[in-house]
Amino acid sequence: MMASLPFRQQEFQEEQMTQTYLTDVVRNAVGTECSRTVSYPIEASAIRRWALAVYWPEPAPQVFMDAEYAPEDFDPFAWGPASYESLLEGDDGSVVVRHGINERALGFPEWKFRAGLNGGMNCTYGVRMHVGDVITDVKSVGEYTERQGRNGLMLITQSISTWTNQQGELVKRTVNAGIRY
Amino acid sequence: MRIGDELTPFTRRTDLENFNRYAAVNDEFLAHSMDDEAARDEGFPQAFGMGNLQWSYLHSFLRQSVGPDGRILQLDVQFRNPNLRGQTLIAKGKVIAIDDGVAQIELWTESADGSRLAIGSARVVAHS
Numbered sequence: 001m002m003a004s005l006p007f008r009q010q011e012f013q014e015e016q017m018t019q020t021y022l023t024d025v026v027r028n029a030v031g032t033e034c035s036r037t038v039s040y041p042i043e044a045s046a047i048r049r050w051a052l053a054v055y056w057p058e059p060a061p062q063v064f065m066d067a068e069y070a071p072e073d074f075d076p077f078a079w080g081p082a083s084y085e086s087l088l089e090g091d092d093g094s095v096v097v098r099h100g101i102n103e104r105a106l107g108f109p110e111w112k113f114r115a116g117l118n119g120g121m122n123c124t125y126g127v128r129m130h131v132g133d134v135i136t137d138v139k140s141v142g143e144y145t146e147r148q149g150r151n152g153l154m155l156i157t158q159s160i161s162t163w164t165n166q167q168g169e170l171v172k173r174t175v176n177a178g179i180r181y
Numbered sequence: 182m183r184i185g186d187e188l189t190p191f192t193r194r195t196d197l198e199n200f201n202r203y204a205a206v207n208d209e210f211l212a213h214s215m216d217d218e219a220a221r222d223e224g225f226p227q228a229f230g231m232g233n234l235q236w237s238y239l240h241s242f243l244r245q246s247v248g249p250d251g252r253i254l255q256l257d258v259q260f261r262n263p264n265l266r267g268q269t270l271i272a273k274g275k276v277i278a279i280d281d282g283v284a285q286i287e288l289w290t291e292s293a294d295g296s297r298l299a300i301g302s303a304r305v306v307a308h309s
Contacts, residue, residue, distance in 0.1 A: 053202035054237040073237040115223035118232030120259035
């Protein structure tokens with residue numbers, strides 16, 4: 001039996017118990033391909049800068065200073081893509097979403113959150129990225145779940161990102177988990 | 182690599198100098214990684230580093246052991262606690278299985294007091 005709570009606290013608790021993020025629109029979107037993004041050709045200087053930043057204050061491995069290939073964690077989309085195309089009906093693609101997916105274009109509720117955190121990543125790698133490669137990223141909607149946490153009801157989302165190179169070879173497939181509350 | 186081997190740890194003292202360098206190459210200027218007050222507004226004691234930076238540290242950690250011609254085939258990581266600025270982050274791991282030349286690694290990052298910041302696993306092929 002629930003102990004008696006001060007009015008506002010009880011109201012808050014009831015609000016938290018009845019609220020859900022997982023509307024039909026959200027549930028039905030799982031698996032939808034949302035966007036196709038194409039990178040500029042990878043530059044040697046971008047590989048060097050990435051490695052210098054990540055390895056600092058130690059020196060970066062020579063293989064990256066020579067830019068023989070890019071580190072697996074290198075992001076060729078970091079400072080903007082060469083092109084971005086929304087795959088969603090009725091979306092003109094004017095809002096570029098780099099991380100995650102365009103929830104507004106999918107018709108999701110306009111949630112308000114206090115915080116958004118990176119929950120984790122699961123990545124399977126294919127071929128390496130090299131100087132001159134042009135990478136295409138296709139993003140799709142993964143699972144959406146919710147859970148009660150100490151900060152209230154948390155929304156846990158997955159976006160799936162599949163990168164291929166100009167030969168159509170798989171570079172990597174990443175499932176990104178986001179946590180919002 | 183052999184089953185039971187512990188990989189050479191990868192250590193970084195993580196502070197705004199690290200976060201800012203990473204933000205500069207990844208265009209990831211998050212307020213909660215730059216500003217203690219912004220992090221406190223989100224319920225954290227102080228600014229903390231990007232999950233993507235820890236993700237990169239774990240790749241750097243694995244590369245130490247697989248060598249430049251080795252391959253990281255898969256990495257799976259869950260972030261459990263924030264990597265607060267000023268912490269010393271240590272990436273550690275050990276080989277738990279080997280199958281057809283592919284090593285399965287259990288890995289994690291921890292702070293100097295031993296608290297786990299991230300946990301996960303990897304599959305790698307070491308350069309022989």
